[in-house]
Amino acid sequence: MSRLVIVVERKEDWTSYYPSEDVISVQEYLEQPNDDASGKRVQVINLCRNYKYLGHGYYCSLLAEARGHRVIPSVRTISELARKALYSLALEYLDKSLDKALADHPFGSTDGFTLTLYFGRTEIEPLQDLARQLFEAFPCPLLLVEFRRNDSWHITGIKPGSLHKLRDDQEDHFANVLDAFNRKIWRRPRSRRLVRFDLAILQDPDEAFPPSNRKALKNFIRVGKRLGIEVDLIEKKDFSRLAEYDALFIRETTSVSDHTYRFAKRAESEGLVVLDDPASILRCTNKVYLTDLLRAHKLGMPATEILYKDRPHELDNLGERLGFPLVLKIPDGSFSRGVIKVEDQQALLKVTAELFERSVLLLAQEFFYTEYDWRIGMLNHKPIFACKYFMSKGHWQIYDHRPDAQEVSGDFQTLPVEEVPREVLELATTTANLIGDGLYGVDLKQAGDKVVVIEVNDNPNIDAGIEDVHLQDELYAAVLLEFVRRLELKRKGQPWSENQEGVI
Structure with missing residues (x-):
């Protein structure tokens, strides 16, 4: 009951x-x-x-x-x-x-x-x-x-x-x-079936920090031909063309409030295989969701509190509970944007007042500094790549958006999945599996025996010269073959994704 x-x-x-x-x-x-x-x-x-x-x-x-x-x-x-x-x-x-x-x-x-x-x-x-x-x-x-x-x-x-x-x-x-x-069961209708094999990649040639650089997009096209997939690059203006394709791969930074979610939802309604699917976008683009999810499953994360705009008195002892410096986050920030470190109570009150103009909830998190973050790329419940992203020079984050920044982003090291510490790989896999079966990038920090999840990205970077350094073309093939697998199952009328029914 x-x-x-x-x-x-x-x-x-x-x-x-x-x-x-x-x-x-x-x-x-x-x-x-x-x-x-x-x-x-x-x-x-x-x-x-x-x-x-x-x-x-x-x-x-x-x-x-x-x-x-x-x-x-x-x-x-x-x-x-x-x-x-x-x-x-x-x-x-x-x-x-x-x-x-x-x-x-x-x-x-x-x-x-x-x-x-x-x-x-x-x-x-x-x-x-x-x-x-x-x-x-x-x-x-x-x-x-x-x-x-x-x-x-x-x-x-x-x-x-x-x-x-x-x-x-x-x-x-x-x-x-x-x-x-209250006596009924809530259901959603099944999506329609598809019959063809063409892949559209949604991208923005003018995006400052795209999930895939130009060479990587060309690699998807080249490897796709080898696998029998016709890959087209499309843009925001091509919304009306979605029905021409069998699958959609989103290679723009996603948000539930812009056209990327609109594309994902339209593609799903047309019966296309979609990465990122709408459910994954909803789950990954809000850090409050992840915080609650990790707490519910007792998984490692930095000490975190949710701040409410209507409860300003809770800021009084926040520094005592989390310690200074601490980090404030807008729930839907990306690429280190909307993430601010505050050193004392005065800065805390100033920054929260500004951020509460944008969101009624904020995240406050203990400052957990490491020289690098782990990024574990996950696809359909399996790790497919692993990187170390180092902090940008003279800064505490990977991306430095300050006008006088010495460098925009830090260095990286790509390595075989089998060389990742077991505790890092297990936490990344467990966390990603709670989100779904799509393509995710799980960011983690490790200090001694302590491993914590920082966030899960629904459209992780796959850049030529970075994430593909170890696997080369095999990385692009792994993603494209997952589209092929889902398309073939869909052709047979079999479910290809745990999110296919649209239940979140």
């Missing part, structure tokens, strides 16, 4: 309903220890007032997924509903039935209206099938769907609704549907 947790922004948002021990505030949920030993499956209904990126509602769903809880809405749904370019993909096939459904309804004589859906249910019976399809595409407790008519009816917008804005009659309907919904 599962345990239900209903999360609200403020306790007063639930005053119109019967009191329930299942209802907690978002702050209580975020601070709740992940120590449920009952073995019950936990289902979370996130009813925060909004789900804006890096806000309370967003973090509620993010941490629910890290804790292994089933949550609605998921971070994927939140991200899709935040961008019309993403959610419009699922609406293309729904407009066709609207004219017939609204022909005999009073709304049919208007130029437009907004419909509230409650867990995929509506009181307008002709639109019930449409409501169900919208909920299957975007599982969210409350959805506001905007309909407009020109020559015919169209869905022009869709966004999450808010519990505290419901009218009295809507509150009654919501309560009844919530009771029925």
